[in-house]
Amino acid sequence: MKLSADLTAFCDRLGHRFENPELLLRALTHPSFSSTGRGDNQRLEFLGDRVLGLVMAEALFEADPEAREGLLAPRYNALVRKETCAEVAREIDIGAVLKLGRSEMKTGGRRKEALLADAMEAVIAAIYRDAGFARAREVVRAHWGKRIGAVAEDARDAKTALQELAQARGEPPPGYREISRHGPDHQPLFTIEVRLATGESARAEAGSKRQAEQAAARTLLDRLAP
Structure with missing residues (x-):
């Protein structure tokens, strides 16, 4: 063939x-x-x-x-x-x-x-x-x-890492909120905000809610890094 x-x-x-x-x-x-x-x-x-x-x-x-x-x-x-x-x-x-x-x-x-x-x-x-x-x-x-x-030495996903950070600080888990969704049904873009109890927050946009949540968590982790 x-x-x-x-x-x-x-x-x-x-x-x-x-x-x-x-x-x-x-x-x-x-x-x-x-x-x-x-x-x-x-x-x-x-x-x-x-x-x-x-x-x-x-x-x-x-x-x-x-x-x-x-x-x-x-x-x-x-x-x-x-x-x-x-x-x-x-x-x-x-x-x-x-x-x-x-x-x-x-x-x-x-x-x-x-x-x-x-x-x-x-x-x-x-x-x-x-x-x-x-x-x-x-x-x-x-x-x-x-x-x-x-691959990172510790490749835990960003959401897990952020949750563990919050727990280590004695805070409740981070909250995630969909800010917007736009684009055609076959190719949507989601904007997600993650917020800690102390008020720190970050937003990110991606083609799925999961990806946007991960990206927002990574952004916030980077901001909180010493």
Whole structure:
């Protein structure tokens, strides 16, 4: 089976040429596009999540032989979360080659974070099924490499860190409030404010409430840093 020029270019960006191109096509097929006799990428997504997890756990284990589980776990979570998978997916432009149904096409599916993250995991599984774990690990570490090296020593998310700061000061947990939402339904922007009981606050804007809350918490943490 010969791949199209777009898919061949994607394989170049990915860094893997498939012996079985059908695996790649399945990995790039969203459920909205599938029909009887045409499978989607959900099963591969399930498998790819586990392959990615093992690769990241092994990489972190090797990178810091002295780190305890309490430090390794948050670093791991930072590397395998949906936001990180979507970042990698954007870097190799998975969105350009996804097979989407009409409804997803109309609502900006090629830019949706969850959809991109799922496709990234499915592609990882496709590589694993096509060429084995060693090859999948090689490709994953090539794309995640800078993130593995840069992951914070304590990669707890900003909301957790801010809550712990408040607790250490004897204060109640921070409060989060949606200030505004604007933009089209398929690509909304949320502005969230976080406020401590003592009055310190910060705002941030992002494409999801979770991202905006994290960004606001990070901004406030930076302001409170000594």
